[in-house]
Amino acid sequence: MQDVIKVHCFGCGSLNERGLQIKSHWAGPEELVCRWQPQPFHIGHPGVVYGGMIASVVDCHAMWTAMAAHCRDSGIEMDGTALPFAYVTGKLSVSYLKPAVIDQPLELRARVVDKGERRSTVECVVLQRGQECARAEVIAVRVQPLA
Numbered sequence: 062m063q064d065v066i067k068v069h070c071f072g073c074g075s076l077n078e079r080g081l082q083i084k085s086h087w088a089g090p091e092e093l094v095c096r097w098q099p100q101p102f103h104i105g106h107p108g109v110v111y112g113g114m115i116a117s118v119v120d121c122h123a124m125w126t127a128m129a130a131h132c133r134d135s136g137i138e139m140d141g142t143a144l145p146f147a148y149v150t151g152k153l154s155v156s157y158l159k160p161a162v163i164d165q166p167l168e169l170r171a172r173v174v175d176k177g178e179r180r181s182t183v184e185c186v187v188l189q190r191g192q193e194c195a196r197a198e199v200i201a202v203r204v205q206p207l208a
């Protein structure tokens with residue numbers, strides 16, 4: 062969905078040549094999915110994805126999940142034009158359950174599980190070859206558009 066939105070975000074920005082260029086898509090009524098292929102330089106221990114990279118992908122996918130769910134709930138079209146708000150990360154908590162190998166893609170599945178006035182709590186599971194390798198809870202907070 063964000064293909065049409067030109068941003069420089071390290072996680073999703075299509076204009077950031079050195080960024081991760083992730084893309085998040087609806088996959089059912091409540092869930093957004095993101096698939097990301099780690100590169101050899103995203104390594105931590107030999108053969109294993111650096112945990113901070115997983116946190117980064119989770120972070121960005123969770124913000125898009127909060128934003129997409131809020132737009133859906135508010136009847137706001139995500140058509141690539143500027144939105145009247147942004148989401149920022151208030152809190153990011155990741156449990157690493159199994160090592161993720163560097164040469165296989167990761168699949169992230171996220172949904173909003175609780176919503177306050179401006180806060181969305183997003184749960185995200187990180188799968189590799191169908192096995193859960195991490196699980197995260199992210200607090201996304203809606204703010205005024207950032208310059």
Ligand SMILES: CCCCCCCCCCCCCCCC(=O)SCCNC(=O)CCNC(=O)[C@H](O)C(C)(C)COP(=O)(O)OP(=O)(O)OC[C@H]1O[C@@H](n2cnc3c(N)ncnc32)[C@H](O)[C@@H]1OP(=O)(O)O
Pocket residue numbers: 066067068070072073120121124125141142143144147148149150151152176177178179180200202204
């Ligand atoms: C051309 C079109 C362009 C379109 C455009 C596309 C955009 C493309 C998006 C890319 C996606 C970017 C993904 C990058 C994501 C980052 O990297 S964001 C950067 C890292 N994060 C930051 O810099 C945030 C820094 N912190 C802050 O600015 C402030 O502390 C915050 C988070 C805004 C909160 O401050 P505040 O507004 O004073 O919050 P406050 O009124 O106290 O609380 C508001 C709500 O949030 C909750 N809350 C606030 N902080 C926390 C916390 N730490 N823990 C738990 N709950 C919290 C409160 O409980 C409250 O909940 P509700 O009452 O709504 O239920």
